[in-house]
Amino acid sequence: MHLISCCAKTGFANTYVIGPDAGNEAALIDPGHFPAGLLSRIERAGMEVAAVLLTHGHRAHSGGLDTVLSVYRTPVYAHAATRIQRPCEHVRHGDTIVVGARAFEVIELPGHAADCVAFRTGDLLFTGDALLAGAAGNTSSAGDHATLAAALRERILCLPDRLTILPGHGPPTTVGVERAFNPALNPRPGRRRRG
Amino acid sequence: MVVSFPHCRRRGCTAYAVYRRDHCAAHCPDRAAYEAEAAALLANSPRLQDVNLSGVQCRGLDLSGRELIGCRFSGAVWRDVCLDRAHLRHVYLDFATLQSCSLRGTAITQSLFAGAAITGTRFDESDLPRNNFVGVQCTDCSFGGSDLSSCRFAAARLQRVDLQDCNLYHTHFAGSAMTDVNLRYCNTAEAYL
Numbered sequence: 001m002h003l004i005s006c007c008a009k010t011g012f013a014n015t016y017v018i019g020p021d022a023g024n025e026a027a028l029i030d031p032g033h034f035p036a037g038l039l040s041r042i043e044r045a046g047m048e049v050a051a052v053l054l055t056h057g058h059r060a061h062s063g064g065l066d067t068v069l070s071v072y073r074t075p076v077y078a079h080a081a082t083r084i085q086r087p088c089e090h091v092r093h094g095d096t097i098v099v100g101a102r103a104f105e106v107i108e109l110p111g112h113a114a115d116c117v118a119f120r121t122g123d124l125l126f127t128g129d130a131l132l133a134g135a136a137g138n139t140s141s142a143g144d145h146a147t148l149a150a151a152l153r154e155r156i157l158c159l160p161d162r163l164t165i166l167p168g169h170g171p172p173t174t175v176g177v178e179r180a181f182n183p184a185l186n187p188r189p190g191r192r193r194r195g
Numbered sequence: 196m197v198v199s200f201p202h203c204r205r206r207g208c209t210a211y212a213v214y215r216r217d218h219c220a221a222h223c224p225d226r227a228a229y230e231a232e233a234a235a236l237l238a239n240s241p242r243l244q245d246v247n248l249s250g251v252q253c254r255g256l257d258l259s260g261r262e263l264i265g266c267r268f269s270g271a272v273w274r275d276v277c278l279d280r281a282h283l284r285h286v287y288l289d290f291a292t293l294q295s296c297s298l299r300g301t302a303i304t305q306s307l308f309a310g311a312a313i314t315g316t317r318f319d320e321s322d323l324p325r326n327n328f329v330g331v332q333c334t335d336c337s338f339g340g341s342d343l344s345s346c347r348f349a350a351a352r353l354q355r356v357d358l359q360d361c362n363l364y365h366t367h368f369a370g371s372a373m374t375d376v377n378l379r380y381c382n383t384a385e386a387y388l
Contacts, residue, residue: 005285005305007325012345012365123199133309134329134349135369160209162199170347170367171327177289177309181330181350183370 002026002045003124005166008033011060012169016126017042017049018102025050025100029119029126030168031064039071049074051099055128056116057082061168079108081115091117107155111148112137118155125165125175131156133165133173136184149184157185200247200267211247211267220250220270237261249287269307289327363388 004017010033017038019026026047042049049072054062062084065076069086077097080090091097093108097119107118109130116137118127129137131152139145161176178185200211203219210219214236216229223229233251237243242262249269259279267287274294283303290310301321309329313336321341328348337357344364351371359379363386 007345133327133347134367135347162209162211170345171305171325172285172307173309173327173329174287174289174307177307177327177329180310183350 001122002047004038004041004045005172006035006038006041008035008060011063013060014166014168014170015064016166017045017047018121018124019045019047020101024048027051027053027097027099027102027104028068029053029166030055030061030128031068032059032061034064039068048072051097052076053097053104053119053126054078054082054084054088055118055126055130055168056113057084058113058129061128079115079117081113083115093117109148109151109155111139111145111151112143116148120159120163123160123163125156125159125163126167127156127165128168131165131178131182131184132167132170133177134182136182145184152184211249213248213251214246220248 002019002021005014007014013030013032015032015034016029017026024047026049028049031052049068051074052068065086076086076088077091078088082088091106093106095106097104102121104119104121107120109116109118112129116128116130118125118130130148136148136152139148156175157179159175161174161179163175165173165175203210203212203222204217205222208219208222212218213220213223216223230251233248234253234256237258238256243266244264247267248271249267250271252272253276254274256276258281259277260281262282263286265285268291269287270290272292273296276296278298278301280300283306286306288311289307293311293313293316296316298318299320303323304325307327308331309327312332314334316336318341319337319339323341323343323346325345328346328351331351333356334354338361339357340360342362343366344362347367348371349367349369353376354374357377358381359377362382364382365385367387369387
């Protein structure tokens with residue numbers, strides 16, 4: 001597996017590219033205002049973007065979509081409620097997106113925005129803004145914290161501790177870490193456990 | 196970079212098997228021998244990638260200047276380990292124990308120290324942006340002059356920790372408890388303190 005992770009200088013959003021060790025079909029998750037050199041890195045790694053997956057439609061996570069689509073003719077997968085100026089393949093909870101040899105399960109996590117989804121592939125979970133290290137997504141402007149917290153408890157706490165979470169902002173984390181310390185997932189955060 | 200590894204063969208165990216073994220560290224039938232082997236591997240490898248040594252105990256190793264990428268040391272116990280000037284990327288030290296270690300002048304990013312117990316350890320003058328310190332218990336440690344921008348310390352407990360001159364831009368301390376923490380001259384712009 002080949003994983004590229006980069007952080008934008010504008011908006012600090014993360015963009016991820018995941019592809020195989022051999023072959024070239026890769027998925028690009030959240031093309032926000034990604035940093036210079038990302039597309040060259042993809043090329044140097046011998047990958048070609050075969051699908052774009054949007055965790056939600058906010059500009060910080062989709063603002064680079066036009067640039068990506070000017071280089072790669074590729075489908076864009078997003079929730080039906082996502083509002084962007086490009087045609088999308090709409091996905092919903094439980095759908096599976098196949099990109100090359102890799103399958104991505106769609107997990108709806110509304111609350112930060114109505115169109116928020118996570119994508120799980122193997123032991124990786126791309127959560128966008130719904131779940132960050134040590135916090136749930138921001139719901140202060142237009143979201144709904146109770147909806148988000150319920151979705152996270154119902155759909156993330158059932159997952160194995162070992163899963164790596166790659167969020168839309170900030171560092172990676174794991175389900176085990178969030179289960180132990182995230183106040184949105186754990187009514188008594190700060191509990192110690194051994195991994 | 197590999198994120199998942201083969202699972203431990205012990206029935207019911209969901210942990211990953213350690214490097215070159217069929218079991219996790221806890222179920223490794225020759226654990227003492229394996230830990231000596233792991234220490235030799237670490238000591239003799241200038242660059243390690245995609246190696247799982249979770250739960251392995253190390254003591255007195257000099258790993259200064261090493262490059263570690265995509266390696267897992269979850270739940271490991273490191274005592275008197277020197278990682279000065281090392282480069283770590285996507286390294287997992289979640290729920291690990293670090294005692295009297297030295298990580299001065301390191302470059303560490305996108306790595307996990309979440310849930311770790313870190314005591315008497317120095318990170319001074321390091322580049323540490325975008326690391327996960329959620330739930331960390333940090334006692335008698337120093338980060339002086341380090342870049343901790345966009346790190347997350349939510350639910351952390353910091354006691355007698357020196358953060359003087361650190362860049363805490365966009366650093367997140369929600370729900371953390373600080374006792375005798377030196378924040379002098381830190382850049383706290385857009386920090387969540």
